[in-house]
Amino acid sequence: METKSLLIVLGSGGHTSEMLTLLQTMNKDCFCPRIYCAAESDTLSFAKVQSGIEMGQKEGKQFITVPMARSRAVNQSWFTSIFTTIAAIFYAFSLWWTYQPDVIICNGPGTCVPICIVSLLFRVYKRTKIMYIESITRVNELSLSGKILYRFCDRFIVQWPDLLNKYPNAEYLGKLL
Secondary structure, eight states, rough: OOEEEEEEEEEEETTHHHHHHHTSOOGGGEEEEEEEEETTTHHHHHHHHHITTTTTTOOOOEEEEEOOSSSSSTTTOOHHHHHHHEEEEEEHHHHHHHHSSSEEEEOOOOHHHHHHHHHHHGGGGGOOEEEEOTTTTTTSSSOOOHEEEEEEEEEEEEEEETHHHHHHTTTEEEOOO
């Protein structure tokens, strides 16, 4: 069986819990290595992965954790976030080039935007599939990350059917959590 490398973007707040819950149904044998990426200040997400919440996989090189520069801190001004997002994009270049993932899966943390943008830029070199699963908390409107990435993802999944009226290219697979 051919395996694919999977880059999983985690985020503070409920993003990590949602993502780890979603991944419990994943066939781990199909995705190796699994690269978990989160903002360098997001120690809780890394602790959850390292403590074995990552579906009990603790052996060898089955998974890797990688810190990433944060695009925008909570309560950071929109003006200064322009500069931190540019810095995060440069950081994402290095991360993507080092791991060259086959698939990226994310569910809305701002950290996913630079990684997905870089992946899109590298598509002439390698076609990385991007799967975006909008957070279950987004009932009426997409998150800012979702609005930015909606048109560029290979699969864009929402968890509320009413969102299909506004975003017809999205997929509704039911509530995944």
